Amino acid sequence: MSETSTVTLERTSPRTARVRFSNPPVNLVIPETVVALHRIIGELDADPDIQVVTFESDLDDFYFNHFDGAASAELPQPENEGDLPVWSDAVIRLSTSSFVSIAVIRGRARGAGNELAMAADLRYASLEKAFFGQPEVGLGIVPGGGGSERLTRAIGRDRALEAILGSADYDAATAERWGWVTRALPDAELDAFVDATVSRLASFDPNAIAIAKSQVNRASLPPDADVVAAYEEFVGTLTSPGFYARAVALGALGQQHGLDIEYDMGRYIGEANASV
Numbered sequence: 001m002s003e004t005s006t007v008t009l010e011r012t013s014p015r016t017a018r019v020r021f022s023n024p025p026v027n028l029v030i031p032e033t034v035v036a037l038h039r040i041i042g043e044l045d046a047d048p049d050i051q052v053v054t055f056e057s058d059l060d061d062f063y064f065n066h067f068d069g070a071a072s073a074e075l076p077q078p079e080n081e082g083d084l085p086v087w088s089d090a091v092i093r094l095s096t097s098s099f100v101s102i103a104v105i106r107g108r109a110r111g112a113g114n115e116l117a118m119a120a121d122l123r124y125a126s127l128e129k130a131f132f133g134q135p136e137v138g139l140g141i142v143p144g145g146g147g148s149e150r151l152t153r154a155i156g157r158d159r160a161l162e163a164i165l166g167s168a169d170y171d172a173a174t175a176e177r178w179g180w181v182t183r184a185l186p187d188a189e190l191d192a193f194v195d196a197t198v199s200r201l202a203s204f205d206p207n208a209i210a211i212a213k214s215q216v217n218r219a220s221l222p223p224d225a226d227v228v229a230a231y232e233e234f235v236g237t238l239t240s241p242g243f244y245a246r247a248v249a250l251g252a253l254g255q256q257h258g259l260d261i262e263y264d265m266g267r268y269i270g271e272a273n274a275s276v
Contacts, residue, residue, distance in 0.1 A: 007036035009043075015051040015202040017044060022058035026262040028068040029112040035076050037116070038090040045097040051209060052201045054194060055120060056104045060129060063105045064113030065262070069139075069247060072238050084224070087112070088231045091119035091146050092224050096217060098210040100201050104194050105130045105181070108169070110265065115145035118154065121213065122197070123181040126190050130172040132180055136234070138167030138269035139250065140242030144234020149222035155179050169266035249275045 006023040019040060021027060044050050057063045076086040084092065094101055094116070103109075103120040110133040117123050117132075134147045142148070143164060152160040155178040163170065176184035185193055201209065237243055249272035254261045261268045 006033045009040050017053045019055045027062035027065040030068045031074045041093050050099045052100045052198045054102045062107040063109040064116050066111030085231045088228045094119040115147045118150040125172040125181045125184045126187040127172050127184045128187045131169045132175050133169045134164045135167040140246045141237035144231045146227045245276045
């Protein structure tokens with residue numbers, strides 16, 4: 001990756017790798033992030049030696065955050081006619097890859113960031129620092145990267161409806177209780193637990209790992225066509241009057257409150273809607 005990329009790849013051992021995200025100050029997902037992730041996931045999936053990959057953030061307060069709405073006109077397009085949308089292909093390939101993917105979540109995982117975490121095989125969260133949300137509906141748009149499809153399978157229809165329609169933030173304790181994450185651990189214990197899990201899985205037979213993952217996938221993953229349809233619905237809502245009005249209202253709050261709007265987005269979305 002280039003020095004200016006928001007995403008970096010580190011080979012941590014012959015069988016393991018670490019993908020890190022850094023886009024200060026609040027880790028917004030930008031078009032370059034999507035392109036870089038898509039390329040890296042493809043490269044890792046094509047590497048027969050890679051067995052376990054962690055996806056982490058360089059910012060304690062923000063994991064992968066929501067997509068940068070100001071860059072919506074620059075969403076990456078497929079290189080060839082007939083290819084899947086780039087973001088859809090990235091999250092689908094992450095779930096269906098032969099390696100085990102682990103989201104190590106500190107900070108806020110919202111929108112596209114939560115969709116990336118949901119596409120991972122295992123999600124380990126900091127009990128004190130991790131927060132989750134799908135805020136799109138509160139902004140007049142809809143999730144577009146498998147958030148609705150995966151979250152419903154993970155936490156059930158009613159809780160998924162509450163989370164997606166309500167567009168609120170959820171702490172790690174609630175996320176663990178609902179099944180949104182695999183485990184929520186005290187922050188001081190998170191890294192050691194993940195390191196031990198990575199080492200254990202990397203020591204297992206790679207063929208058995210890949211086949212067992214595909215067996216679980218057959219019973220649990222949403223159809224690819226549903227994920228692609230969600231992306232097309234997301235793109236369609238980006239030009240809706242409802243999105244424009246709410247984006248303006250939220251932007252006005254951002255002018256007043258600065259970065260606090262990213263720390264407490266669920267509350268500010270409620271305030272923005274009250275003013276529309």
